[in-house]
Amino acid sequence: MAAIDLSSPARSSPAPLSPRRGSLHLLLRRPRRPTLRCSLDAAPKQAQAQGPPAAVAAEEAPTARKECYGVFCTTYDLRADEKTKSWKSLVNVAVSGAAGMISNHLLFKLASGEVFGPDQPIALKLLGSERSIQALEGVAMELEDSLYPLLREVSIGIDPYVVFEDAEWALLIGAKPRGPGMERSALLDINGQIFAEQGKALNSVASRNVKVIVVGNPCNTNALICLKNAPNIPAKNFHALTRLDENRAKCQLALKAGVFYDKVSNMTIWGNHSTTQVPDFLNAKINGRPVKEVIKDTKWLEDEFTKTVQKRGGVLIQKWGRSSAASTAVSIVDAIRSLVNPTPEGDWFSTGVYTTGNPYGIAEDIVFSMPCRSKGDGDYELVKDVAMDDFLWERIKKSEAELLAEKRCVAHLTGEGNAFCDLPGDTMLPGEM
Amino acid sequence: MAAIDLSSPARSSPAPLSPRRGSLHLLLRRPRRPTLRCSLDAAPKQAQAQGPPAAVAAEEAPTARKECYGVFCTTYDLRADEKTKSWKSLVNVAVSGAAGMISNHLLFKLASGEVFGPDQPIALKLLGSERSIQALEGVAMELEDSLYPLLREVSIGIDPYVVFEDAEWALLIGAKPRGPGMERSALLDINGQIFAEQGKALNSVASRNVKVIVVGNPCNTNALICLKNAPNIPAKNFHALTRLDENRAKCQLALKAGVFYDKVSNMTIWGNHSTTQVPDFLNAKINGRPVKEVIKDTKWLEDEFTKTVQKRGGVLIQKWGRSSAASTAVSIVDAIRSLVNPTPEGDWFSTGVYTTGNPYGIAEDIVFSMPCRSKGDGDYELVKDVAMDDFLWERIKKSEAELLAEKRCVAHLTGEGNAFCDLPGDTMLPGEM
Numbered sequence: 001m002a003a004i005d006l007s008s009p010a011r012s013s014p015a016p017l018s019p020r021r022g023s024l025h026l027l028l029r030r031p032r033r034p035t036l037r038c039s040l041d042a043a044p045k046q047a048q049a050q051g052p053p054a055a056v057a058a059e060e061a062p063t064a065r066k067e068c069y070g071v072f073c074t075t076y077d078l079r080a081d082e083k084t085k086s087w088k089s090l091v092n093v094a095v096s097g098a099a100g101m102i103s104n105h106l107l108f109k110l111a112s113g114e115v116f117g118p119d120q121p122i123a124l125k126l127l128g129s130e131r132s133i134q135a136l137e138g139v140a141m142e143l144e145d146s147l148y149p150l151l152r153e154v155s156i157g158i159d160p161y162v163v164f165e166d167a168e169w170a171l172l173i174g175a176k177p178r179g180p181g182m183e184r185s186a187l188l189d190i191n192g193q194i195f196a197e198q199g200k201a202l203n204s205v206a207s208r209n210v211k212v213i214v215v216g217n218p219c220n221t222n223a224l225i226c227l228k229n230a231p232n233i234p235a236k237n238f239h240a241l242t243r244l245d246e247n248r249a250k251c252q253l254a255l256k257a258g259v260f261y262d263k264v265s266n267m268t269i270w271g272n273h274s275t276t277q278v279p280d281f282l283n284a285k286i287n288g289r290p291v292k293e294v295i296k297d298t299k300w301l302e303d304e305f306t307k308t309v310q311k312r313g314g315v316l317i318q319k320w321g322r323s324s325a326a327s328t329a330v331s332i333v334d335a336i337r338s339l340v341n342p343t344p345e346g347d348w349f350s351t352g353v354y355t356t357g358n359p360y361g362i363a364e365d366i367v368f369s370m371p372c373r374s375k376g377d378g379d380y381e382l383v384k385d386v387a388m389d390d391f392l393w394e395r396i397k398k399s400e401a402e403l404l405a406e407k408r409c410v411a412h413l414t415g416e417g418n419a420f421c422d423l424p425g426d427t428m429l430p431g432e433m
Numbered sequence: 434m435a436a437i438d439l440s441s442p443a444r445s446s447p448a449p450l451s452p453r454r455g456s457l458h459l460l461l462r463r464p465r466r467p468t469l470r471c472s473l474d475a476a477p478k479q480a481q482a483q484g485p486p487a488a489v490a491a492e493e494a495p496t497a498r499k500e501c502y503g504v505f506c507t508t509y510d511l512r513a514d515e516k517t518k519s520w521k522s523l524v525n526v527a528v529s530g531a532a533g534m535i536s537n538h539l540l541f542k543l544a545s546g547e548v549f550g551p552d553q554p555i556a557l558k559l560l561g562s563e564r565s566i567q568a569l570e571g572v573a574m575e576l577e578d579s580l581y582p583l584l585r586e587v588s589i590g591i592d593p594y595v596v597f598e599d600a601e602w603a604l605l606i607g608a609k610p611r612g613p614g615m616e617r618s619a620l621l622d623i624n625g626q627i628f629a630e631q632g633k634a635l636n637s638v639a640s641r642n643v644k645v646i647v648v649g650n651p652c653n654t655n656a657l658i659c660l661k662n663a664p665n666i667p668a669k670n671f672h673a674l675t676r677l678d679e680n681r682a683k684c685q686l687a688l689k690a691g692v693f694y695d696k697v698s699n700m701t702i703w704g705n706h707s708t709t710q711v712p713d714f715l716n717a718k719i720n721g722r723p724v725k726e727v728i729k730d731t732k733w734l735e736d737e738f739t740k741t742v743q744k745r746g747g748v749l750i751q752k753w754g755r756s757s758a759a760s761t762a763v764s765i766v767d768a769i770r771s772l773v774n775p776t777p778e779g780d781w782f783s784t785g786v787y788t789t790g791n792p793y794g795i796a797e798d799i800v801f802s803m804p805c806r807s808k809g810d811g812d813y814e815l816v817k818d819v820a821m822d823d824f825l826w827e828r829i830k831k832s833e834a835e836l837l838a839e840k841r842c843v844a845h846l847t848g849e850g851n852a853f854c855d856l857p858g859d860t861m862l863p864g865e866m
Contacts, residue, residue, distance in 0.1 A: 071688045105538065108759050114547055138753025142760035144684050145677065145745070147767075149695045244578065251577050255504045262582045312578070320571025326541050327575035334580075 097174025175216025530607025608649025704832025
């Protein structure tokens with residue numbers, strides 16, 4: 001079967017037509033030429049059904065950029081399909097680190113329709129590495145076997161300039177983990193280079209209004225590097241994921257107050273996705289009332305609450321033996337859904353976004369987690385009417401100082417001269433070292 | 434925090450009240466007494482919110498069977514919550530092997546509402562082992578951090594007599610993998626004992642109409658053992674999962690015909706979840722037409738198709754480095770949804786069920802995958818009007834013979850005398866050895 005036999009002649013033949021909406025395809029690594037493509041422009045006739053579609057395609061046109069196999073070679077016309085008549089246009093979602101554990105949860109959520117809705121067909125563009133390309137094929141096989149009707153295209157590749165083509169969402173999960181003895185500045189540099197390259201690729205080939213969510217750590221500064229390398233994409237479109245921190249903070253407040261977690265709202269994470277992050281109990285609410293009216297234990301709020309949120313990942317590793325993957329994927333889903341659905345009246349969500357023009361007095365030109373609302377159009381606005389007190393402001397300034405130091409440390413990657421690393425103490429979150 | 438500090442005094446105190454609908458709790462392993470329980474009958478008052486709820490509970494009553502921590506100690510009254518007024522009653526879903534990879538995908542799908550629907554609150558009862566209890570706590574933490582509004586209870590335990598209490602669904606995923614050099618009869622015996630015990634536990638404490646889906650292999654015979662040990666539960670309620678085979682068969686037919694997989698229907702897997710399984714291309718349809726009219730390559734259908742479906746798991750292991758987990762979880766979701774939603778007109782699905790009374794002439798008193806339809810009430814009926822030819826029947830008889838041999842081999846576990854193992858050649862599926 002072409003789907004599983006990588007050595008089949010059909011697969012190594014060049015294939016015919018440029019990619020277009022309505023086809024499923026895989027971008028496969030090949031020696032010296034990482035991505036070839038093919039697609040069939042019409043469903044094979046009955047007679048053709050006796051041989052793999054790719055074989056037919058190969059005879060027809062030699063100018064392909066895409067190599068296909070399996071059901072991902074199939075083309076179809078959504079308009080000819082009765083049940084899909086009410087569907088929206090296909091949305092292109094690129095995911096990096098697609099062979100990793102977080103993605104392994106996330107991709108199936110994206111394909112199932114729970115993120116973008118039951119009338120939103122989806123194309124997944126999976127970015128892997130030389131090392132992970134076989135695993136990525138395994139992921140594609142499992143996606144095939146899942147028969148998700150909304151999943152209309154899957155492509156795989158190792159070149160972001162190909163994989164990010166026409167991406168309307170880019171979920172940047174892949175990052176190098178910190179090796180033993182590695183300085184934090186070295187980690188910033190290594191991952192910064194990845195995100196600089198991916199920013200350039202997005203700038204070249206992605207949709208002009210692509211929304212980018214950076215998950216790979218250190219995610220705030222990676223997001224800054226990415227947006228600086230993508231000057232043709234609005235800086236406002238880049239996010240650093242702090243939603244898992246927000247979710248964990250809500251859970252801990254619920255736990256302390258003895259209520260179910262759906263009673264906690266208006267939870268802001270301010271600042272960096274690091275131990276300087278600021279879960280904001282001044283503005284958060286429980287059952288619509290200020291947290292401080294419900295939880296009288298100020299010492300707990302000021303001392304324990306933030307530490308507990310920060311340490312959650314480390315405790316999980318102790319118990320589970322590895323970093324959170326499922327709940328991280330859930331928080332990415334939450335982050336996307338918060339942008340494509342209107343924010344409930346009176347509530348908000350947290351996301352790390354570009355600070356230029358912010359109303360709080362936070363330094364400009366960094367990526368900082370702040371409270372946001374959305375009309376559900378993929379865009380957002382900062383919430384203006386939040387309270388501030390000395391305790392909150394002091395902590396926000398500390399996280400701001402850290403992000404400014406990180407920025408100086410990656411100046412060579414943002415086009416702002418020579419790097420100068422004067423990072424404060426190590427503030428990576430447990431499990432993200 | 435009580436949620437994460439297992440040594441906190443609050444957690445080791447006995448806790449107060451018997452479990453009831455509307456509370457979240459964890460059944461934790463303790464020396465000599467694996468499961469204690471607690472719950473709070475009312476939300477803590479403001480003053481109590483200064484200490485962990487469990488501490489308050491511990492002072493009140495010493496006769497608890499349940500130990501709680503974290504947000505799972507919280508109680509609430511669904512009826513008092515405006516948004517839940519249209520919700521159905523809580524459904525109790527027990528999952529064994531809950532710390533494994535398949536469950537790690539499945540549990541979050543169950544919690545999200547995509548399986549039972551957006552108005553169905555859910556209680557998850559997770560069965561682990563001594564070895565996996567810490568990992569199960571990690572799973573519970575990630576479920577907490579995911580803030581799924583429909584997930585109203587989570588309990589953990591290692592005693593099926595406690596975990597299966599009032600279960601309305603039991604998803605039996607956990608099974609021992611085959612060790613190096615282990616005879617297949619030994620594997621049948623080891624896993625058979627697990628499923629005999631779990632059958633007894635279901636018989637004692639589960640809902641009288643619990644639906645049981647056996648995933649742990651060899652799943653058909655495990656399901657038979659389970660139902661034989663649960664005489665007070667209708668044998669019809671026990672299923673062996675062949676849905677992943679069905680999904681893979683659909684995908685391979687689509688691939689061969691050059692159509693998208695949603696065009697394939699009426700796909701039956703007959704028989705054992707092993708290499709003797711029979712994907713039925715005589716009755717399956719593509720775009721509403723018999724497969725043999727669309728795919729003229731009879732040799733492929735007769736020789737290659739079945740092998741490709743069987744080998745899929747093995748190929749995946751080669752690429753991905755481990756067994757399918759995500760797509761297995763998806764197929765469990767599909768299996769449940771096929772029972773709680775009406776089957777589309779003219780279509781059917783496959784599931785391994787008890788053969789007694791079947792209209793096809795298949796031996797009675799085994800668990801055999803057959804075509805079924807459901808009204809969406811959790812129950813099913815066998816499809817009667819399927820075609821049969823010599824080629825199909827001959828293969829069905831071979832799978833039947835295998836299951837009868839497996840049954841003789843576990844007679845000591847089904848209460849039918851002494852086991853006699855005359856198993857034919859090794860037919861375990863790749864990846865399930």
